[in-house]
Amino acid sequence: MIDFLNYLINGALVGLLYALVAMGFIVIYRASKVFNFAQGELVVFGGFIVWWMVLAMGMPLAVGLPLAFVAAAVFGLLIERIFFSRLVGESVFAMVMVTIGLLILIRGLVLVLFGAQVRPFPIIFPLKPVIFGDILIPRSLLFGAILTIIVGLGLSWFFNRTRPGLRMTAVAEDHQVAMSLGISVKRSIAFAWILGALLSTLGAIIYLSGKSLSFLASDIGLAALPVALLAGFESIAGVLLAGLIVGIIQGLVTAYVDPAVGGAVGTVFPFVIMLFILFVRPTGMFGWKTIERV
Amino acid sequence: MRVFTRTAAAWAIAAGSFLPVAGASGQATYNLAATADFTGPYADVMKDLIGSQRPAIEWWNGEVGQKLGIKLAVKQYDHRYDAAQAASLWPGIKAELNPIIMLGAGGPDVAALQGRLPGDKIPMIMSTAGYGFAWKPDPWIFNPRPTYSHEAAAFFNWFRARRGGSGPLKVAIISSEASPAYIDQQRGIEKYAKDNPDKVEIVESVFTEVQPTDLTTQINRVVRKGAEVISIQTNTAAVVATKRALQALGKNVPILMSSHNGVLDSGRAVGDVKQMEGDFEAYAMAVPTDEKTPARAFFDMLATKHGMKSQWTVTAVQGMGQVLVALRAIEATAKRVGADKITGEAIRETMLSTPIASDQIFGTLPDLKFTKEAPFPVTGLTAGIGTIKDGKYVAAAKDAAVPVLSKW
Numbered sequence: 280m281i282d283f284l285n286y287l288i289n290g291a292l293v294g295l296l297y298a299l300v301a302m303g304f305i306v307i308y309r310a311s312k313v314f315n316f317a318q319g320e321l322v323v324f325g326g327f328i329v330w331w332m333v334l335a336m337g338m339p340l341a342v343g344l345p346l347a348f349v350a351a352a353v354f355g356l357l358i359e360r361i362f363f364s365r366l367v368g369e370s371v372f373a374m375v376m377v378t379i380g381l382l383i384l385i386r387g388l389v390l391v392l393f394g395a396q397v398r399p400f401p402i403i404f405p406l407k408p409v410i411f412g413d414i415l416i417p418r419s420l421l422f423g424a425i426l427t428i429i430v431g432l433g434l435s436w437f438f439n440r441t442r443p444g445l446r447m448t449a450v451a452e453d454h455q456v457a458m459s460l461g462i463s464v465k466r467s468i469a470f471a472w473i474l475g476a477l478l479s480t481l482g483a484i485i486y487l488s489g490k491s492l493s494f495l496a497s498d499i500g501l502a503a504l505p506v507a508l509l510a511g512f513e514s515i516a517g518v519l520l521a522g523l524i525v526g527i528i529q530g531l532v533t534a535y536v537d538p539a540v541g542g543a544v545g546t547v548f549p550f551v552i553m554l555f556i557l558f559v560r561p562t563g564m565f566g567w568k569t570i571e572r573v
Numbered sequence: 574m575r576v577f578t579r580t581a582a583a584w585a586i587a588a589g590s591f592l593p594v595a596g597a598s599g600q601a602t603y604n605l606a607a608t609a610d611f612t613g614p615y616a617d618v619m620k621d622l623i624g625s626q627r628p629a630i631e632w633w634n635g636e637v638g639q640k641l642g643i644k645l646a647v648k649q650y651d652h653r654y655d656a657a658q659a660a661s662l663w664p665g666i667k668a669e670l671n672p673i674i675m676l677g678a679g680g681p682d683v684a685a686l687q688g689r690l691p692g693d694k695i696p697m698i699m700s701t702a703g704y705g706f707a708w709k710p711d712p713w714i715f716n717p718r719p720t721y722s723h724e725a726a727a728f729f730n731w732f733r734a735r736r737g738g739s740g741p742l743k744v745a746i747i748s749s750e751a752s753p754a755y756i757d758q759q760r761g762i763e764k765y766a767k768d769n770p771d772k773v774e775i776v777e778s779v780f781t782e783v784q785p786t787d788l789t790t791q792i793n794r795v796v797r798k799g800a801e802v803i804s805i806q807t808n809t810a811a812v813v814a815t816k817r818a819l820q821a822l823g824k825n826v827p828i829l830m831s832s833h834n835g836v837l838d839s840g841r842a843v844g845d846v847k848q849m850e851g852d853f854e855a856y857a858m859a860v861p862t863d864e865k866t867p868a869r870a871f872f873d874m875l876a877t878k879h880g881m882k883s884q885w886t887v888t889a890v891q892g893m894g895q896v897l898v899a900l901r902a903i904e905a906t907a908k909r910v911g912a913d914k915i916t917g918e919a920i921r922e923t924m925l926s927t928p929i930a931s932d933q934i935f936g937t938l939p940d941l942k943f944t945k946e947a948p949f950p951v952t953g954l955t956a957g958i959g960t961i962k963d964g965k966y967v968a969a970a971k972d973a974a975v976p977v978l979s980k981w
Contacts (some may be wrong), residue, residue: 281795285788285790285793285794286790289787289790293786295785296786316785317800334844386612387612390612392615394617395611395616395617395619396617396841397617397809397810397841397842399813399841399842399843400840401845406817406820406821408789408821408822408823415789415793415822417787417789417790417821419787420786421788446795483852486784486786489817490784490785490810490812490813490817490844491784491809491810491813491843492923493614493617493784493810494614495614495783495784496784498782498783498784499786500785502782523824533780534722537780538777538778538780539749541756541759541760541778545780546750546752547750547752
């Protein structure tokens, strides 16, 4: 029973980490209807910026982390200025193809800027777990979960209740219509990319605290994909629930099914959920249903 | 037309430099092809792994080749550790070099070329340990090391003897579903434990992502089950996550690693090699400590006389062993069939008929005797075991016996 509770809690916390990374997908999608294939690479880039500031440059965490967020925001803005500002009004397909190019570009950029070595990531959260009797809760995941819930609810309020957030939603609907309403499409998309880069850096901090940093970390982008699809690409609050569902199922399957069958189920299972969701409800649990009148 | 003529001339010169021809001096020139990963997951160790190839060949050409009337050349191709890329490069490699031997960088080469090499009659020498799924007779691919599971079993027996007592050694395995190789390592160890319940007991096999999120819960469970060793032959990220989990729990269970994620690499990834105190790495090769060994002397000679830039690391030993096995096989083939009659097929026959003594390859690897039974020597191998003791990298054992494993 104790093991079950441990795996349940651990799964839930990992699921919320996936939800945080999935928010990166969603903010960019909500502002531009673009699915960003390079989301995992943004996490890696954010991680390398933190490593560079804190360990390579030797800055204290209180200075290095804020500067890393500033650098990540500048990187997000640069991505928009160099690539996406030129694609306003172009097809979504063209933008999605650019994100695939971005994936390759960021990988090359990290190799050139930071080298190919596996790097140690700074210990941001204390290693010692929170212990309740026989239940262990990893501190980085616990703090990460709290931050994820705060950020998720904050972004949900921003997109649904504020004028700039609603403007971004209008941009996602149609660039031409948004421009005709006097909305700056470029500014909205730039803001979305900045937000996406910031969320990725926060994800890297929670995910990698005290661990090692290499391109393997970009796999979390793939792990977060079923969460984003289960929630529906438009719902930020929904992604929290979807993260919990995917994380708990994955955690329990990995703990109890994998040892029995010799592995392979835990990693695959979230994608089975994803395919099932796409089959029965392509818009996800909380995605917008679009009615097209012909 | 002029452009065409120039291009044709350039191609002719480039092709001529790689063709196996007898030069004006009467020397036969042969080509070796090598794959590398400069932009993929093993880019960080590639300089050390392949850094000895050109210097060792230059040394061999001067010391051995000249007397035999042979000159060797090598060209490296980046396959980004991708089997599809390796497969797509292969026709071009054959057309450009017509190589007599191939130096493979890892699993993607095996996956892409194991079906093609017998038809092309080109043997491939690897530097990595072997795999259970590639354990097939009549090999064209040769691993100078047995499987990762053989190497782990050698460590378990050595560690159990050092521990004393009669009970089996309790082992936990951290594996991953991300690669067939990782699953293969785990299954081989489990098979050894099943066949030898008096020696090894697997308390649990834990499956994680290649970059684990957190392993505190899992490690707590295997520690509660009494694990005396945690075996991790996947990657450094898994070692770091396990080390952090052990530190978080205040436990000290030794971790066993392999050559590609050893104590120094994992120590650097965790931030300080001293944190790996009491952990181990095991592989059927020499341990690259500061001790004056023949392998170290050969390494230093390549660095001073032939401009080698590699660092003295496990992967450097791995790469040196690989190229030396290839060079000794070519040498033995030249003596057997004649310097001008060397072919890939003749080299393979030599590999299967002529043992390579450890002395010939400067102690980088133990004595090697390949048979048609498997792609790696199945008997008579020994393993080196490295560890961190009092903050220093040392060899805990140099010749731990590699046990005989049955196929899994």
